[in-house]
Amino acid sequence: MDALELLRLNLLSPMVLAFVLGLVAVWVKSDLKLPEQLYTVLSIYLLFAIGLKGGGELSVTSFAVFWKPLLATLILGVSIPLVAYQILLRLGRLSIVDAAAIAAHYGSVSAVTFTAALSFAQAQNIELEGFMPALLAALEVPGIVVALLLARASLNPNSSQSAHSGMGEVWRELFTGRSLFVLLGGLVIGWLSGKAGLEQVKPFFVDPFKGALTLFLLEMGMVAASRLRDFLKVGGFLTAFAIVMPIINGSVGVVLGHFAGLSVGGSFVLGAMAGSASYIAGPAAIRVALPQANPAYYLGMSLGVTFPFNLSLGIPLYYAVASALGARV
Amino acid sequence: MDALELLRLNLLSPMVLAFVLGLVAVWVKSDLKLPEQLYTVLSIYLLFAIGLKGGGELSVTSFAVFWKPLLATLILGVSIPLVAYQILLRLGRLSIVDAAAIAAHYGSVSAVTFTAALSFAQAQNIELEGFMPALLAALEVPGIVVALLLARASLNPNSSQSAHSGMGEVWRELFTGRSLFVLLGGLVIGWLSGKAGLEQVKPFFVDPFKGALTLFLLEMGMVAASRLRDFLKVGGFLTAFAIVMPIINGSVGVVLGHFAGLSVGGSFVLGAMAGSASYIAGPAAIRVALPQANPAYYLGMSLGVTFPFNLSLGIPLYYAVASALGARV
Amino acid sequence: MDALELLRLNLLSPMVLAFVLGLVAVWVKSDLKLPEQLYTVLSIYLLFAIGLKGGGELSVTSFAVFWKPLLATLILGVSIPLVAYQILLRLGRLSIVDAAAIAAHYGSVSAVTFTAALSFAQAQNIELEGFMPALLAALEVPGIVVALLLARASLNPNSSQSAHSGMGEVWRELFTGRSLFVLLGGLVIGWLSGKAGLEQVKPFFVDPFKGALTLFLLEMGMVAASRLRDFLKVGGFLTAFAIVMPIINGSVGVVLGHFAGLSVGGSFVLGAMAGSASYIAGPAAIRVALPQANPAYYLGMSLGVTFPFNLSLGIPLYYAVASALGARV
Amino acid sequence: MKTTPAFRITIIAEALLEDRLIRDVKTCGAKGYTITQAHGDGTRGVRASLWEGGNIKLETIVSEGVADAILEMVANKYFQHFAVIAYLENVAVVRVEKYL
Amino acid sequence: MKTTPAFRITIIAEALLEDRLIRDVKTCGAKGYTITQAHGDGTRGVRASLWEGGNIKLETIVSEGVADAILEMVANKYFQHFAVIAYLENVAVVRVEKYL
Amino acid sequence: MKTTPAFRITIIAEALLEDRLIRDVKTCGAKGYTITQAHGDGTRGVRASLWEGGNIKLETIVSEGVADAILEMVANKYFQHFAVIAYLENVAVVRVEKYL
Ligand SMILES: Nc1ncnc2c1ncn2[C@@H]1O[C@H](COP(=O)(O)O)[C@@H](O)[C@H]1O
Ligand SMILES: Nc1ncnc2c1ncn2[C@@H]1O[C@H](COP(=O)(O)O)[C@@H](O)[C@H]1O
Ligand SMILES: Nc1ncnc2c1ncn2[C@@H]1O[C@H](COP(=O)(O)O)[C@@H](O)[C@H]1O
Ligand code: NA
Ligand code: NA
């Protein structure tokens, strides 16, 4: 199957189309509004379901297979924000806090992009490692912490800006934040109850998963459209960053995954994770730790630009890179 | 299977019984309350699911098969409100605005009645055309527009009444109204992603559909009961209208469907659509365009009388008509 | 399979682990919050689904098989609150209203404990009677009524305390209370529409049931944790009561079930029901009829202690009793 | 625009009491009311509203006499055993005849 | 802390009117608004809010002139055909420049 | 019925701040609070509340001194970086001892 065909298949999947429908709903000013509670419930459902499945797989995975990909993931989590921060500061001439805030988002990961990549793989019958959700959990926090440490190191410790919350509070916030908590909780439950336990809840957490994701993407489309509107006041450099950085990060992710021994499918999904930007854990932590950073930047970029880019073009692209790399070997 | 047996089967389906349970809940003053958000989510889910399935079918339907039923549907959508308006004005002696408001509701269509008809067909193994949801979308708007034009033509353009909103705003309202928007969106997505796309989301949007409908009907029963209470102050003529008009419209719908080349099942469902009265798009548009019309009339009739009538007796009746007609040929 | 293995299997089921995750969420102060509406929707879903399935089974059960277990259930419902009330009054030295309030909760039943027992049975391939949900409905009300009559008999009728609501209002409240209403409604609908009707809604009400229960238990864990915190101020005797009383009631339930002709599985589930304490119908009725009773006692005990005990240790224990008894015969 | 002084009573109570409070407030003479869902904390703490969920905030705009009757009623019937607070504010309404 | 007197207008209306009311209130000069979901009952009763669900309560803090303009607007456009009430209160705000 | 004058502080803020605001308000001396979900718009616009969803409206009835302390605290800690407004009203409470 050539790249264009993959692109077409991706763009015409119900999930991507539902996202577009959400965008359209905002553009034509439809009075369609999904209850906020649905958004919360679907987020938790998706994260918990991802965790459960990944945990079930982890229970049959030996650490010997797992440690190299885990290490690759952690390297991505630490290095991406370092690079992004420098680019934003030097090329983009942003303030320290805005550079750190954005770097945190690109260093962390988007669970929905991850999920969309999984769905893509499944629809194209691409095999991949079952333990990927554990890598998702591992990639969520480091990037945010590194970016915050960068900001902290550069800010005058006596300024009123740094007074807002200690690093301790931030750590607590990150680990008890609902997104990581539910994902980790699902992983542990899946791991403890094993495949037999998972079997019992399959018709709720596994079979309808893609449909629930479709509904969630409809809602995300509506959110992304309004974020994009805020963001469009911002302009050139950051828009370019929000598209080019994911391509770089994603490709590096694919390559690292490949050398860590992941299959073509596994490298592809690691690439999609690396290329994605957080919009759940990221904003929650940054709003607290760096309240002076402008949310229009980090939310507009991660949700308004990078997410739609990854969902539509990024995913087939990362797969193309992964399969090219896989074929070479 | 004779008519009485069909009636019995329909009345004892979980969906109809759930509706009755909702009525009972209000009558015995149970403190059962389903959250409003559930109502919203289920509405959207049902409409989107109907659309998806219909769109999937449309993608394999040629326009040659489709245009005649579509034309029949549009004829129904234009003629029903014309007739209903005259009856309400002359026989019922209603005011212009109330007559137009009610005519709009009967000219439009109830997606839940449509869905209940589909479920009935499925339970009795009645075959029908897969593109019916596209006809549902086509029937939603014309009746409302025709009735509003009637009111506009009759009202003194200088009176304060007509000042409320221009026809342009009404058109926008109708096409971006959530009910049509979600249904059309589902149709387009189903059509673009085709049967393969649909397959991916089947365990969420197709398999649990009837169960979700059952829950929704429980809630509708509770709403209908309170609407009925409002309405009962209104009296004889309108109650008769709310039962007789559906029978006429439904029968005409079956006949038109038959001559447009629909199968027995297809004519039956078109009849159920024609016989139904809107309670989503209709009230939303009328409340805006004709705020001076009394909601107790149009909501009481469509939701308190016609919907329960169709759900219980109308559906088997329309089917009886359709199969009698089919047998004659 | 020996008792310890059963305990292990129960503790490592996704449902029990989800409950624990909910507890942990509160203990680590995670900002995880499930919307209140989800709690309401899941409660209604679970009760209605239990009812539907039970009703379908009842439709193929003859009264000859059913009356003895029903009688055993009613005996449990009447005798448990009588005994509990005396113990609480004499040994516990509680006030009349507090003793009666707690007795009402232990005399009634927890639908979620019932459901967890069913899931346990299903996971261990334990056969049981399909009509158990009807017994669940039968056990809900009597215990509460008996306890209220006890309080009424002992309280000075001229005191301001008894003025709050007549017994008539309490009866109405009990039968129209949402929990019993939905369960009975489901039973009747399942019974009327039979197994064929049930088949239509199976992918919504049957297949995903355990998964929905898992999500619900996550939320219950969070509620139980906060209840437990309130309760811990209360102390020794009541904590002991909240663990010992269920063991006694549960064992008596198993024995009665056995002599009423229930299978090992059926006696086990009846035991779990007898051993459980209400936290839906109970609190709603008591708060109205005995507002002067302290909710920290009855909610803390039933939800903070007895429910977690039953979910983790009680269920395997009652099953061990039931199978020991079954083996002896 | 011409406005008339009136009184707004706010009652915050456990949600379980909703139907009861509506009935009682109407009995005292209120012509209408508005309810929003709320949650909160006070000095009583524990209540039985698990399944009912949180608190409700009932607001009703009334005349002085009705306001007084409602406060009396709430104090007598609810203060002792339930988690309830009530307070009074001055408002200026249009169409005062709707509230009297 | 230094506070400045200002006015709070509250409009309770059928939820269907939300977008329209926001637009109209801004046109009258309001700089911001806050909306909560509500339900309730009054003297009109029936409305068309089945699918829209209940009422909304819109609150906006404004200067005296804007307050008056809003009450006029609501009275003219909405009182006749819709289930709507509106009233006015005195509040004391910090950062008064946000509201003027 | 006997009522006593008291003060009601209302804080409308992005929902993310809920736990923090509760803690801070209690630290200032509030004995209780009530929160409702809200949404709205003002002069700041963008905030980070996607996943948290909308605004909260926190109301607390307090004495004059506590009211002042709360306004000071909100102004110092939140006004600069967050979407927050706060204002003060006079109310008349029953059982004043609950609020002091
Ligand atoms: N000082 C206060 N300010 C605002 N709301 C309060 C206050 N005290 C109590 N409440 C509300 O009233 C409810 C019942 O209060 P209580 O009976 O004190 O527990 C609480 O859950 C709060 O929602
Ligand atoms: N006296 C009142 N006090 C508080 N809210 C009221 C009052 N009257 C009406 N309302 C609210 O305003 C809405 C519309 O009122 P109405 O037009 O009288 O039906 C009602 O649904 C209530 O939410
Ligand atoms: N003039 C106003 N009247 C009522 N609510 C307001 C007003 N201005 C702001 N708000 C509320 O306060 C929140 C934050 O305001 P801001 O910081 O101005 O964006 C908004 O989302 C509104 O809910
Ligand atoms: Na990333
Ligand atoms: Na029609």
Ligand code: NA
């Ligand atoms: Na019991």
